[in-house]
Amino acid sequence: MEITMHFFFNLSLIMIILFFALVWSGKNKNFSISRWSSLFWCSVLLWSCFQFSYHPTPSISMDLRELPVLIGGLYLGIGPMLSIIVIVIRGFYGLDSGFFSNIALYLPLAFFFWRIYPWFWKQRPYRRVVFSISLGLVLSLLTLACLEFMNLNINRFDAYFAYLVVPPLGITMISVTSEFVIRTFHLQNKLIKSGKLEVVEQMGAAISHEIRNPLTAAKGFVQLLLEDPKTTTKHIDYLSIISQELDLAEQVIKDYLTFSKPSLEKVEPIHVMEELTLIVKMLKPTSNQYSVDIITQLEKAGYLVGDRQKFQQCFFNVIKNGIESMPRGGQLSIKTKSDQRNLTIIVKDNGVGMTKEQLDRLGEPYYSTKGSKGTGLGMMVVYSIVRAMNGIIRVQSEVGVGTTFRFIFPSK
Ligand code: ADP
Ligand code: MG
Numbered sequence: 015m016e017i018t019m020h021f022f023f024n025l026s027l028i029m030i031i032l033f034f035a036l037v038w039s040g041k042n043k044n045f046s047i048s049r050w051s052s053l054f055w056c057s058v059l060l061w062s063c064f065q066f067s068y069h070p071t072p073s074i075s076m077d078l079r080e081l082p083v084l085i086g087g088l089y090l091g092i093g094p095m096l097s098i099i100v101i102v103i104r105g106f107y108g109l110d111s112g113f114f115s116n117i118a119l120y121l122p123l124a125f126f127f128w129r130i131y132p133w134f135w136k137q138r139p140y141r142r143v144v145f146s147i148s149l150g151l152v153l154s155l156l157t158l159a160c161l162e163f164m165n166l167n168i169n170r171f172d173a174y175f176a177y178l179v180v181p182p183l184g185i186t187m188i189s190v191t192s193e194f195v196i197r198t199f200h201l202q203n204k205l206i207k208s209g210k211l212e213v214v215e216q217m218g219a220a221i222s223h224e225i226r227n228p229l230t231a232a233k234g235f236v237q238l239l240l241e242d243p244k245t246t247t248k249h250i251d252y253l254s255i256i257s258q259e260l261d262l263a264e265q266v267i268k269d270y271l272t273f274s275k276p277s278l279e280k281v282e283p284i285h286v287m288e289e290l291t292l293i294v295k296m297l298k299p300t301s302n303q304y305s306v307d308i309i310t311q312l313e314k315a316g317y318l319v320g321d322r323q324k325f326q327q328c329f330f331n332v333i334k335n336g337i338e339s340m341p342r343g344g345q346l347s348i349k350t351k352s353d354q355r356n357l358t359i360i361v362k363d364n365g366v367g368m369t370k371e372q373l374d375r376l377g378e379p380y381y382s383t384k385g386s387k388g389t390g391l392g393m394m395v396v397y398s399i400v401r402a403m404n405g406i407i408r409v410q411s412e413v414g415v416g417t418t419f420r421f422i423f424p425s426k
């Protein structure tokens with residue numbers, strides 16, 4: 015059982031190196047692993063496989079090199095580069111028949127990994143694990159077929175056992191652990207986010223109430239001064255600026271109050287089509303300013319139960335963001351769909367889009383990419399209103415292509 019022994023030794027080395035890679039990437043604050051460091055760690059893994067290969071004949075080397083390529087290709091998106099590295103390292107061991115069969119296997123694999131990586135990440139964790147193991151098995155079978163073809167003088171049982179047991183075992187261990195780490199990381203992020211929200215909620219409630227009353231008083235007196243015939247034109251200019259700024263402050267406080275009191279004050283039937291049409295009308299000046307066409311496709315029969323004003327505020331914020339994401343004009347579509355269980359509202363723009371990091375931070379208090387023009391409170395309010403209405407939000411976004419928001423509410 016020479017081959018099996020070599021493979022198990024290979025596997026233990028891989029696990030040891032992966033352990034160090036894990037500890038090392040865990041030191042980063044957000045547990046991220048850059049492309050260069052993943053390349054580095056996978057190259058170390060490959061090198062360790064080659065270094066301890068089993069050689070039945072000088073031109074044949076048997077080892078677990080497929081394992082780092084597979085894991086790196088599927089989980090880290092560096093499959094094409096790793097395939098090239100395998101070919102290059104194998105080249106150093108001699109340009110023999112083994113080298114050419116590696117080219118024949120790893121060049122198509124490079125292409126395969128390049129195409130499969132985006133698809134792979136759209137799958138559920140369980141399916142990712144199953145897919146990784148199946149791919150490992152296919153690769154093992156391919157290698158075994160090659161060995162049969164070469165008709166080598168090796169212990170057949172040993173070879174079959176080594177190729178059909180050790181790689182799938184290794185892949186299972188690594189992919190299940192990776193999924194576990196990914197899940198823990200997401201959970202941790204969620205916790206941090208909800209902790210932050212809680213603080214803002216409490217502060218917001220306390221401060222907004224205190225500020226709203228003096229603000230209303232100040233606005234009243236500004237109005238009085240504006241109406242006073244003795245006020246000079248110069249002072250009227252100043253007073254108008256004060257009045258505008260007070261309005262802005264009021265809007266911020268309104269967002270804050272909605273956010274810290276997500277419970278619905280009034281529960282009434284909301285006619286979705288009517289409300290959305292009204293919001294589009296309110297935003298007409300903004301959409302004209304940005305040369306954005308708004309296309310609506312609304313079902314007549316859609317009803318929801320909740321607070322009408324908050325529903326308006328929520329979709330006002332979402333649609334306004336959509337318009338603002340298209341500074342050079344574009345198209346914004348609003349659609350509703352309903353079945354017996356859910357009512358879905360889809361808001362789609364073809365604006366600037368968001369990166370993955372931006373998407374992760376969406377809904378965080380004060381998160382805005384609009385500089386002094388943005389408050390970073392709009393989406394936070396959207397999330398809290400939708401949560402209060404028992405709805406969920408799904409966002410898909412691609413930089414330069416656009417963003418689609420899907421709001422799914424229970425029908426009853
Ligand atoms: P603000 O609009 O004041 O910046 P929001 O909370 O409304 O704050 O939005 C937060 C951030 O989310 C925006 O600054 C923007 O970067 C991003 N965003 C929201 N909606 C979209 C969208 N439809 N397209 C692109 N980016 C968006
Ligand atoms: Mg906004």
